[in-house]
Structures are given as structure tokens and as C-alpha cells.
Amino acid sequence: MFKDLAKQAIENRELLQDATNESKKRTAVAYIxxxxxxxxxxxxxxxxxxxxxxxxxxxxxxS
Known part of the structure; x- marks a missing residue:
């Protein structure tokens, strides 16, 4: 369940090409x-x- 939500959050965030992994993590945490x-x-x-x-x-x- 958490991995599916994480995938959704990361995929949504990847629309912004200059996003760093740290900002992707923060966005994913907030989304989840x-x-x-x-x-x-x-x-x-x-x-x-x-x-x-x-x-x-x-x-x-x-992974």
C-alpha cells in the first residue's frame, strides 16, 4: 500500500523536471x-x- 502511494506521489512530482530527490521525498511524504x-x-x-x-x-x- 505505501509503495503504491509512493509511486503515485513520485510520478506526479516527476512532471517537474528540475525537482531534486529531496523535494520529491518531501512531496511524497506529504501526499501519502x-x-x-x-x-x-x-x-x-x-x-x-x-x-x-x-x-x-x-x-x-x-527497488
């Missing part, structure tokens, strides 16, 4: 957090930050 909170799956305090970060890294580095 919003999706998880709005869907009611997580509250802000319970977001699985480590899993989200790992999924984003995997998508950015093609």
Missing part, C-alpha cells in the same frame, strides 16, 4: 500522509513514518 489521514486509515499521530520513508526510497531507487 494526506491520503492515509483522509482515508481514515491513520491519524496524524499514528502515521507509519518509517514504512513510508522506506517505500519512497524504494521507488526513488527502483
Amino acid at each position: 500522509n494526506r491520503e492515509l489521514i483522509e482515508s481514515g486509515q491513520y491519524s496524524f499521530d499514528a502515521l507509519p513514518n518509517e514504512e513510508i520513508d522506506q517505500a519512497i526510497e524504494e521507488v526513488l531507487h527502483g
Whole structure:
């Protein structure tokens, strides 16, 4: 689930060609957090930050 959201976020961000990986990561984190909170799956305090970060890294580095 997190990896799919990370892919969506990165693909959306890649439309901006000069984006750095760090800005892609920040954008992906914000996108995933919003999706998880709005869907009611997580509250802000319970977001699985480590899993989200790992999924984003995997998508950015093609794992």
C-alpha cells in the first residue's frame, strides 16, 4: 500500500523536471500522509513514518 502511494506521489512530482530527490521525498511524504489521514486509515499521530520513508526510497531507487 505505501509503495503504491509512493509511486503515485513520485510520478506526479516527476512532471517537474528540475525537482531534486529531496523535494520529491518531501512531496511524497506529504501526499501519502494526506491520503492515509483522509482515508481514515491513520491519524496524524499514528502515521507509519518509517514504512513510508522506506517505500519512497524504494521507488526513488527502483527497488
